[in-house]
Amino acid sequence: EDQVTQSPEALRLQEGESSSLNCSYTVSGLRGLFWYRQDPGKGPEFLFTLYSAGEEKEKERLKATLTKKESFLHITAPKPEDSATYLCAVQVGRDDKIIFGKGTRLHILP
């Protein structure tokens, strides 16, 4: 069965304290992996798409990487405004099914 697991479930960091969020997947036929940011009461906001192992993408303080089993979202010197839930999703199979993880709630303390 295709699965996406995100860890940790929640993470509290001090402002400026770099860390990484993990998204591990067991799927057949990965077509792409997506990262989204979701603020409370709002819809997910698209961040990155990664297509193949070894690929990396960056946006401001965020960098996403992909291996054959997992993806990391690295956050460098975070600020309080980076506090949000970060969602990982994979697109798989011939029917391009999309499966979301439960997300990681990130809280950056000033």
Add this chain to the structure above:
Amino acid sequence: ETGVTQTPRHLVMGMTNKKSLKCEQHLGHNAMYWYKQSAKKPLELMFVYNFKEQTENNSVPSRFSPECPNSSHLFLHLHTLQPEDSALYLCASSPQGSGGGNTDTQYFGPGTRLTVL
């Protein structure tokens, strides 16, 4: 207006009411989706429309009825809901839709927070 919009943003309804959620996308996309988001659960895909045709229905109860009159508009008609249906309902759109063999990024609306009393 740009992106994906949803109305209403908040809805409270009784179990015997009938209401509808509306979604509109201004991105020129060909596929639209309804998701349910409950606390501490992954997003649950409910319905998919490609070029106005329903291509997926993930065992959603019949008290939820989708309608897609054109590629820019999507509705979710609600009737005789249960309290456990209370959740954030998200609409999304994507350029190509599923089954095309191409990776297809979804763009989400702000959601409708539904409370069933």
